[in-house]
Amino acid sequence: MRSRELDPSASPLDYYGYELRRAREAAGLTLAQLGSIVFCTGSLIGQIETAAKVPQREFSERVDAALGTDGAFSRLVGLVLRSQLPSWFQPYADMEAKAAYISTYQAQLVHGLLQTEAYARAVLSTRDDGDIDGKVAARLDRQRILERDQPPVTWVVLSEAVLHQAVGGREVMREQLAHLLYLQKRRWLEIQVLPFGAGAHTGLMGSFTLLRFDSDPDIVYTEDFVQGHMTANPEAVKEGSVRYDHLQAAALSVDDSAALIARVMEERYGNEPEPDGRDMA
Template identity: 70%
Template sequence: MVNIRSLDPSASPLDYYGYELRRLREQAGLNQAQLGDILYCTGSLIGQIETARKVPTREFSERLDAALMTDGLFSRLVGLVLKSQLPSWFRPYVEMEQKATYLYSFEGLMVYGLLQTEGYARALMGARFENDLDGLVAARIERQRILEREHPPLLWAIMTEAVLRQEVGGRKVMRDQLAHLLAMQEREWVKIQILPFAVGAHAGSLGSFTLLRFSDDPDLVYTEDFVQGHMTVDSTAFKDGSLRYDHLRAAALSVEDSSALITRVMEEHYGDQPEPGGSELA
């Protein structure tokens, strides 16, 4: 039994979520175990979320709305909760990412965040963060919802061949991640190119970066160091980033040849063919 503690609903989105969950559960005449049975989870999990000790997922929130007939309340709240789990310095970027019309990303060391599976994201962030890993992973997957919108941004992602061959999270996690890249490649608004080892030194050798273009806001460049990220709308910086990206796009394999390389890496390292149509895992 989780100890009952008072929550200040104004303290954070997570506290407000837990406060409302307890209030509406009690209003429905259910204890934690009973609600857990309805949602196919434990009463302990209900208690942890009610006391802001665990971050709810979107799936949990949607089932909760159905069980308590709350007209989408928790499905709306969970977006705020998950955004609050992001590092404070990263939140302004996510807000701009959600407004972007075009996203052009170059990654030299890891799969681009919007294309990561949950398993890959967990393994990647688990190597860096010890606390609040569940919340961080859920927040990353939540960001990917922009690709499911009726009018998603055009995403063009260039990654080095090293990203494909660096095994993250074990064989199954990495195999599923490569299959997910192939599945995403089938979407008309997602383009993935791989920069092969044979290119040698290239325009992205100094680090990863993302270019964001908007319909109504100034274009910007986003970069990260090992501490935090940096955004700038400086036109000279954006012009330089665009030129670098054009060089990378020209040096990378075509979209079709990139898919062939991803498939070949899967066969060589995992002895497995991608399923027809790919595997939607994130």
């Protein structure tokens, strides 16, 4: 592979690649040798060193172990993955990671914190604007906040339409709905479904998210097709809170929501042949 010089100050991805090459060469290893140690190809190592590929967290942990870098790459990879998020979304992701309470209503899609890898890939693939693998890895890395010893209290209201919108096909949706049922078992996370039968409701204007903090002002976040909008304006937060309370009241209970998710999963995405005739696993 042709080597190219990176400017380590250009981006977190460039800095990661620069430091990986420097550490590998200091250890006296070729691309292929390091690849064999961390269970990947030398070509992939080269692509990461030249900032052509985005490293993932497991890869970084293996590199740290192989090169004895005391967790340096495991710490750096979080910055790299965060940099793969759209620039307009990064401020929200920073606040999301600090929130003590997350309340969200989603009208069309499963919230990013709850998406499976396959579902996220299907969503992000609707736009061909770069390294999809890196963008998927960045989205999944956001979900690490739910794995903390003290995760944010997260309450999600999904429109029933989310369950029926066949993102990625039958198999992807079956896996995604099964994942929602699995997440229902978590103490700090609750999922409700707003049924079609609710009729007109306070979420008709679209999806939105409320973030609450232990010591900072509350925030309401919305998106349009261009970018996101985040505000701590007290009137906007109050309006969002009232709308969310009404949505929770109109939604099914947590148990009834789980039953509906399970029913849609079996009836709509069950073990039937795909349109091309392949049987589902």
